[in-house]
Amino acid sequence: MNRLATEKFTSLVLDREGEGKRALITGLRGFTGHYMAQELTSAGYRVFGTVLPGEPTGPDVFTVDLCDRDAVLRAVEQVQPDVVVHLAGIAFVAHSNAELIYRVNIVGTRNLLEALAGARHQPSSVLLASSANIYGHVDVPVIDESMTPAPFNDYGVSKLAMEHMAQLWSDKLPIIIARPFNYTGVGQDANFLLPKIVSHFRSGARDIELGNLNIARDFSDVRVVAKAYRRLLALSPPGQAYNVCSGRAYSLRGILDTMAGIAGYDIDVRVNPAFVRASDVPTLVGSNRKLASVIGEIEATPLEDTLRWMYQA
Numbered sequence: 003m004n005r006l007a008t009e010k011f012t013s014l015v016l017d018r019e020g021e022g023k024r025a026l027i028t029g030l031r032g033f034t035g036h037y038m039a040q041e042l043t044s045a046g047y048r049v050f051g052t053v054l055p056g057e058p059t060g061p062d063v064f065t066v067d068l069c070d071r072d073a074v075l076r077a078v079e080q081v082q083p084d085v086v087v088h089l090a091g092i093a094f095v096a097h098s099n100a101e102l103i104y105r106v107n108i109v110g111t112r113n114l115l116e117a118l119a120g121a122r123h124q125p126s127s128v129l130l131a132s133s134a135n136i137y138g139h140v141d142v143p144v145i146d147e148s149m150t151p152a153p154f155n156d157y158g159v160s161k162l163a164m165e166h167m168a169q170l171w172s173d174k175l176p177i178i179i180a181r182p183f184n185y186t187g188v189g190q191d192a193n194f195l196l197p198k199i200v201s202h203f204r205s206g207a208r209d210i211e212l213g214n215l216n217i218a219r220d221f222s223d224v225r226v227v228a229k230a231y232r233r234l235l236a237l238s239p240p241g242q243a244y245n246v247c248s249g250r251a252y253s254l255r256g257i258l259d260t261m262a263g264i265a266g267y268d269i270d271v272r273v274n275p276a277f278v279r280a281s282d283v284p285t286l287v288g289s290n291r292k293l294a295s296v297i298g299e300i301e302a303t304p305l306e307d308t309l310r311w312m313y314q315a
């Protein structure tokens with residue numbers, strides 16, 4: 003299909019495609035869950051969500067620890083979703099509890115897939131959030147989906163294992179794998195690099211302690227990521243994996259300069275060994291060609307606009 007035909011097809015399929023359908027978002031109260039719910043609601047879906055014990059509940063919200071198999075079964079049984087976006091999981095790469103990373107990201111996902119496969123009403127799409135971290139140290143400037151994954155930290159291994167485990171369910175469920183590169187926005191936990199930098203500038207701090215300074219990442223805006231996920235649900239055939247990224251590298255030093263421009267002052271940077279990661283890829287940039295070929299072009303938000311949004315929030 004040429005570009006115009008693809009765009010016409012895309013807008014036809016995406017014309018309130020959720021009308022009358024039920025969407026289940028795991029990790030509804032997480033950073034991405036909030037934007038995903040907005041995106042799916044605006045497309046006409048009735049949105050259900052799982053939240054962790056202790057998080058705020060509400061109508062159509064189920065308090066479920068994904069590691070609790072029976073609780074997952076009960077929630078899926080009640081929702082009978084048409085589409086599923088699985089976001090719940092440990093997302094912080096430097097999380098100190100490796101056992102929890104594996105348990106939640108693999109066993110938690112398995113519980114969900116098992117429950118969905120046994121549901122009376124079969125979903126038409128199940129999107130699993132994996133990660134660009136599955137690629138590990140890849141010796142190419144831009145990573146596409148054909149690269150052999152070689153993760154080098156527990157987080158990356160857990161997400162790759164999740165992908166392999168999901169294949170065991172591929173004859174029963176229409177599974178789509180999203181491999182997001184870095185993304186950010188209002189509401190992201192300050193453990194992550196960009197909210198940490200923005201919050202320092204917002205508070206007027208004159209210095210900041212960081213870890214590895216010579217890194218560059220492919221940052222997207224969370225709202226763009228939510229839009230891409232929604233389009234994948236509607237347009238992707240099952241069994242495919244997609245990089246979700248902007249294709250642009252932003253260096254940490256460049257980001258500090260951009261923030262100085264937004265805030266109107268410079269900040270002193272010190273390296274604190276506590277934040278230095280022993281294994282860290284210097285540059286992580288993805289190709290979004292495969293994604294765009296299926297969902298059409300999504301206009302990328304310039305990182306400066308996202309940082310300004312976060313600074314002014």
Ligand SMILES: C[C@H]1O[C@H](OP(=O)(O)OP(=O)(O)OC[C@H]2O[C@@H](n3cnc4c(=O)[nH]c(N)nc43)[C@H](O)[C@@H]2O)[C@@H](O)[C@@H](O)C1=O
Pocket residue numbers: 092093094095096132133134135182183184185193194195196198211212213214215217219277279282283
């Ligand atoms: C694709 C992947 O993307 C994210 O993982 P991440 O890249 O680890 O994200 P981050 O914001 O923690 O680190 C970005 C870079 O910045 C470096 N860095 C330097 N100094 C500090 C520092 O002080 N804090 C932090 N957090 N990072 C620092 C750090 O070493 C790393 O190189 C998650 O969404 C994850 O779920 C995911 O899937």
